[in-house]
Amino acid sequence: MNSWAKQGVDLHLHVERTGGTGLRAGLEYALRAAVRGGRLEAGTRLPSSRQFAAELGVARNTVADVYTQLVAEGYLTSRRGGGTYVAGTPGRAMAPVAPDDEEAAPRYDLRPGRPDLGIFPRGAWLAATRRVLGAGPSDALTYGDPRGPLAARRTLAAYLARVRGVDADPDRVVLCTGYRQAVALVGAALARSGAVKVAVESPGLPEVSEALIRTGLAPVELPVDDDGARTDLLGALEAEMAVLTPAHQFPTGAQLSADRRAAVLEWCRRTDGLVLEDDYDGEFRYDRQPVGALQGLAPDHVLYAGSASKTLAPGLRLGWLVVPPCLLDTILAEKRLADRHSNVLDHLVLAELIDRGDYDRHVRRARSHYRRRRNELARALTGCKPPRRAAGVAAGLHAVVPLPEGTRDALARLDQASVAVNDMSRYTGAPNPNALVIGYATPPGHAWPAALTALIAALDS
């Protein structure tokens, strides 16, 4: 039984008001139609006749008579102890419902880009929600600044400066719902300003190119090698913006080398070019010294984008942009039209987590959790026949595994074992680039050993 039913339900019925017995007949008809049509589900408790009569402005007896009639007809039932309920209507089956996601869930999910949600800090999140709801002035939850609440932007700006070397003024922080929205906003603002071409990394996320095309921009491919994106080639592309993943190229895992960083900065200054920096997993670095955000070196040219999708959970849809002063107004115009502003409550909760140190603690814990997994994956791969190598794993949540013989057989074996990984061709558009992209963060702890075993078995050729 649904507990809400205890208090009666709010109910819309279209009752023709033709007075007297007409009203009674109208109510009877409307209730019957609502039950028959499935709008009132079986088991729903109806309001008491007194409550319903007051609501409709009719005599209580009218409602009571209608209930009695419909109980007699089998549309409603009376239960001992009081209450009138909607009876089952055997003629009507539930409408078929599509699966919750486009794809059926695989047994072992090793697709990149998803964190282990088993370590989501539920207790800390809940405690922070309690503090925000308890302490915040209630008008924090009304319509507000398109950038999001200032308190949250202040905390985030200080965090990004401290951890990622971002030159972040709270005035230029725009809280958003994640990288996807960041691309949509930046793309729309750029297209409106008359830009045409945008350089995108290849391999890279096809969704980014698709989103840019939708805004009217033309993505042009920028090759990637072991030193990251070939920013030395930017001059020849005549693009107005470059979308880059400098800290940990997605998906190759390369870090943009010092020369290439210098090249992109020089390109920005020479051509007044812009960079959209996707710092999607900047918090997760393992062996080497972290490289700060490119944005810190050229805050007037670089739009910095980050999110809590890898550190906390994608389902929260918490992201942010740090925008050069010259672009702030146009980005905010897009944000206002897109959704006014982002969720205030959850961004305040995130700020509370940062302020109390819970976020830093969680990221540290997550980092050692993922480092351990990365090590286990790398070790297991070397035991394959032939031995396999995990590339691009100095940081992040995924590894590239080259398969010189091609991916076809391995993908068939993985599919049979219900292990989901991504084929590198998803990111290149080219067939068979002979590598898999494996997200080792995704499985919850209890599923990881079996997922690793299944993966390794399928890679033994």
Add this chain to the structure above:
Amino acid sequence: MNSWAKQGVDLHLHVERTGGTGLRAGLEYALRAAVRGGRLEAGTRLPSSRQFAAELGVARNTVADVYTQLVAEGYLTSRRGGGTYVAGTPGRAMAPVAPDDEEAAPRYDLRPGRPDLGIFPRGAWLAATRRVLGAGPSDALTYGDPRGPLAARRTLAAYLARVRGVDADPDRVVLCTGYRQAVALVGAALARSGAVKVAVESPGLPEVSEALIRTGLAPVELPVDDDGARTDLLGALEAEMAVLTPAHQFPTGAQLSADRRAAVLEWCRRTDGLVLEDDYDGEFRYDRQPVGALQGLAPDHVLYAGSASKTLAPGLRLGWLVVPPCLLDTILAEKRLADRHSNVLDHLVLAELIDRGDYDRHVRRARSHYRRRRNELARALTGCKPPRRAAGVAAGLHAVVPLPEGTRDALARLDQASVAVNDMSRYTGAPNPNALVIGYATPPGHAWPAALTALIAALDS
């Protein structure tokens, strides 16, 4: 002191690794620059030298020496009981920060479209969050269906059917971030399908027209009278879609009459026209019998849009669309590109509130709260000299107050008393349509009597 500092902080520093004393000098330089540049705020606790050394892969003494040096230079301080902190840097002032909203907050906010956030059910929200976080499988928080989680769509579909007469199949419910996003998604999908003209109510929300123009559509004005939008004129406009507020026209408060409902349905069928139904305050009706959503009468032609912005809080950004089958794929393509999907956690919390009856209880309580205010406002207005009338108040959270003498003087007096209301001309584009639009829901309980007094004083002419 920030409590997070107790556990040490995550810190990004760009340290040149040139080995030996070079490394020490590099760390010293990087820390000094971070403090001087403001990236490390005064009062921040640094990691212990042991922790920091491990992180950087250097000897502990190296870090300890650097700390000692920078304490000597005044960049850092050591506190009794341990811990190294960033000292204040008198040379650097905080960057000036713009106000949190575009407008300074008025003393009495009587602008329409905002609920009383003082009655936001904090306890119920928090309890529902606890249940969702405790009970939900952790993978609910990963990337998912662009429509949002099925469980939340099921609950919402049953609610909308029950309360608003919506023909709502969970498969065709698209959870979104509010009406603004609904307009952006529908507008983009329509423009992409080749549509050109969209009829919008006049008076109506200028932001809707602006958003439609951005997607490439051309809004054309549909007049409004006491029977709601002049849907009898739709045939002459040659529009592909009409954006309507049938239950309670915004801002006039008129209810779309039976004839006009028939006219729009006839137009839909004859021209294969579409309606975007903005049911922005459908839950709040006071005296008369509620009219169900138009969508229930023509689910293949009407896109139904609703939100929790009036019932709970705008800052949650919780909204939904119910979409005809023929438009589902194109709307979902837009949603994917806009932000993948909406916040999963908060939509599950809302569903939990609905399932437990907390939402119905809250809406009932809010309804009698706002009905009381509406009555007080109407009574107070009749006491003005000359007596004033509150129009369009059978439902919703706002009233239209005609001022036959024009609004200029009253607006000046209201401004002086710091009472914010809207001028009807905001919604017509025409100068001086001689009415004010007053949101009586907005002030918290303690501020309402004074707000009402200030309003009435300014309307005495």
